Amino acid sequence: MSQKKKICMVGSYGVGKTSLVARYVRGIFSEKYFSTIGVKIDQKSVEYKDSLVTLILWDLYGEDQKQQVHMSYLKGASGYLLIVDPTRPETVDVTIMLQERITESVGELPFIVIFNKKDLKDEWDMEALKKIEDKGWTILETSAKTGESVEEAFYKLTDAIIDSD
Amino acid sequence: MASTSGKPSKTSQKDKISSETPQSMANPKKAAQDSFKDVASNTIDTNGDARSSGSDNTSTKHLEVPEIAAEDQFDFLVGLLTGSQQEEIEEIKEKIDDLPLFVDRLSEALPEAIIKRGDDRLMIQAFTPVVQKTLDAATQGDPDEFARRLLPSIRRSIRMIVEETVDKVVTQLNYSLEHSLNIRWRIEALQSGRPFSEVVLAHTLKYRVEQVLLIHKETGLLLNQVNHEEGSSEDGDLISSMLSAIQSFIQDSFKVGNQSQLENVRMGDFELFIEQEKDVVIAAAVRGVPTADLEHVLEDATNYLQLVFDKELKSFDGDTSVFEDTEDTLRACLKSDFEVPSKKPNPILIAALSALGLFIVLSLGFNIYRGQQWRGYINTLKSEAGIMVTQENRRGGRYEISGLRDSYAKDPTELLKLHNINPQKVTAKWEGYAATDPILLEQRLKATLKAPATALISVDSNRNVIFKGYACENWSSIALTLTRMLPGVNQVDTSAFESVQCN
Known part of the structure; x- marks a missing residue:
């Protein structure tokens, strides 16, 4: 059986969402779409147990002071990855705020928090990260630079989505 | 059943029951039986009074209380309460319980009901599986009989299809012949390095639906797609999602609301036609300028798919295999239209043909005229004394003649002038002889x-x-x-x- 799932990559500006996707997928749209409509679409097929799951990845423009994430982009999503840059503590607050907004807009969806930039773990602000850890959310540490745990992140999210179906 | 004849007025009974209401709350049936006893005894008393005094008008009503078993008294009371309505209820009950009568009534209402809701999607949805199963049963049961019944309409359809196909082939042939000789396009193909067929296509294609995407509206996920070229495009998933994103972007950015929907996206001679239904979207990538009926085709396909796959669309969980059956409907949207060779004759061609015709006619006429001149000349020679024509010929505008001529006979060259024949074009050989004329x-x-x-x-x-x-x-x-x-x-x-x- 073949399934398709819409997955959104959400997070603050510069946390490494696009790098994570680039590590993982093939796409046809260039990054100029970020500056035009604030989203870039990519896809990746993963073998999940005995079936093939096509993940349609909506890489949403990073939330910053100038631009807000369009919540309508999350409509119809099966789940999402919340990306955090642990070297920048301000991204933690943005992540928590985004999660709240998403839940408010489209309801409870399976998601995984990604602590990216594991290759710079020495620079992580562990105190700031504690705010997220205290939430009890599923957290995975990845490095888009080295590729560490990137596949695993998407697989775990797929697993969570299919479990929730 | 309790008899309703000779019962007291409804008002008096209701009033009586109303006064008993608190008691009836505890045990309605017992309360009713008690009330019945009260009513009966009260009525008898009233009658007794009336008979004794003879002054009350109500005494004209005479109520005979039948002897009723205790267990039937409740039903009797109900009968008294509902009055004539009970009869109507009984009639309705009878109509419903009586199956043949019910079927008769239903058969009267059914056609009108179906007509009234004929366009209702639920009605179509309800009928579709029934009709499909009926057809399945008919084809499996007696395929020959089924085929025999369908034959008249199929025959007509086949004839129409064959005629249409032949017409298309002829048109295509004319088209190919007309364009295969187009030197300008051949030069263009050589210069651009593109295949000649592509150049012809670019010049003659009115429009062609290159790709049709069936998209789940909520998720923007691709459910199915068909392409004009064989083989499917892997980009359909991304394109459908991007379309969905563009729509969301426009709705968010310009606050147009969810009711406003993306309809068409145009760039140069390429246009994306988008038809939306409640849960499904059809996006058709079109090259060229389509005819107006394409939008109707897309609209009908979208409506149809929404109707038929309504349940699957609403419960879509990412499994697209259930939408494989949409392929025929989508493929029907892959329309195209080419420039048909003009049936109006080319004016230049007409002029050329006319000139040619005129030339041929004039040539023939001139030829006949020349022939008549020559024949006249020959006849003149033959009638002249001292001249004997033995051989003559006319070919390619030149004349040959030979024979015998008396030296005292008229000069044949002089006679040529009488017949407007150029002597330069005549080769004559005359042998001398003595005529006896x-x-x-x-x-x-x-x-x-x-x-x-x-x-x-x-x-x-x-x-x-x-x-x-x-x-x-x-x-x-x-x-x-x-x-x-x-x-x-x-x-x-x-x-x-x-x-x-x-x-």
């Missing part, structure tokens, strides 16, 4: 004999030579000898001629 014979005699002025020589129609007058004996003897030796001379008549001695 009386006129020529006479001319020859006169020229040969050189008769003196006193002697006259003539030849009659029987080629008899007549000498008249007189002449010297020397000349006369020689002249007469020569005359008799001349070919063609029949007799020599000298009866009116005198030969005289001269010094």
Whole structure:
């Protein structure tokens, strides 16, 4: 059986969402779409147990002071990855705020928090990260630079989505 | 069943029951039975009073209370309460319980009900599986009978399809012939390095639906797709999601609301037609300028798919395999239209053909005219004395003629002028001969004999030579000898001629 799932990559500006996707997928749209409509679409097929799951990845423009994430982009999503840059503590607050907004807009969806930039773990602000850890959310540490745990992140999210179906 | 005849007025009964209400709350059936006893006894008392006093008008109502078993008293009371409505209820119940009667009633209402809700999607959705199963049963049960019944309509359809196909083939053939000779396009193909067919397509294609995407509206996920070219595009998933994103972007950015929907996206000669339904979207990538009916085709397909797959669309969980059956509907949207070779004749072609026709007609006419001239010339020659045509020919505007000609006959070249024939175009070969024609014979005699002025020589129609007058004996003897030796001379008549001695 073949399934398709819409997955959104959400997070603050510069946390490494696009790098994570680039590590993982093939796409046809260039990054100029970020500056035009604030989203870039990519896809990746993963073998999940005995079936093939096509993940349609909506890489949403990073939330910053100038631009807000369009919540309508999350409509119809099966789940999402919340990306955090642990070297920048301000991204933690943005992540928590985004999660709240998403839940408010489209309801409870399976998601995984990604602590990216594991290759710079020495620079992580562990105190700031504690705010997220205290939430009890599923957290995975990845490095888009080295590729560490990137596949695993998407697989775990797929697993969570299919479990929730 | 309790009888309703002779019962008291409803008002009085209701009032009575109303006064008993608190008691009836605890045990309604018992309360009703008690009420019944009260009502009955009260009524009897009333009647008794009426009979004794004879002054109350109500005493005219006489109620006979039947003897009713205790267990039936509740039903009797219900009968009293509902009154005539009970009869109606019983009638309705009877109509429903009586199956044949119910079927009759239903059969009267059913056609009208179906007509009234014929366009209702739920009705269509309800009927579709029934009709499909009926057809399945019919085809499996007696396929021959089924085929026989369908044959008249199928035959007509097949004929129409064949006619249409033949028409298309002929049109295509004309089209190919017309364009295969187009030098300009061949040069363009050579210059651009593109295949000739592609250049022809670019010049003649009115429009073509290159790709049709079926998209789940909520998720933006691709459910199915068909392409004009064989093989599917892997980009369909991304394109459908991007379309969905663009729509969301526009709705968010310009606050147009969810009711406003992306309809068309155009760039150059490429246009994306988007038809949306409640849960499904059809996006058709079109090259060129389509005819108006394409939008109807897309709209019908979208409506149809929404209707047929309504349940699957609403419960879509990412499994697209259930939408594989949409392929035929989507493929029907892959329309295209080419420039049909104009049935109106090309004016230049008409002018050229007319000129050619005129030229041919004029050539033929001129040829016939020349032929008649030549024939006239030949006939003139044949009628001339001293000329015998043995062979003549006319070819490629030139003439050849050969024969025999008396030196005293008319000059054939001079005769050419009479018939407006250019002597330069005539090759003539005339052999000399002595004609026996009386006129020529006479001319020859006169020229040969050189008769003196006193002697006259003539030849009659029987080629008899007549000498008249007189002449010297020397000349006369020689002249007469020569005359008799001349070919063609029949007799020599000298009866009116005198030969005289001269010094």
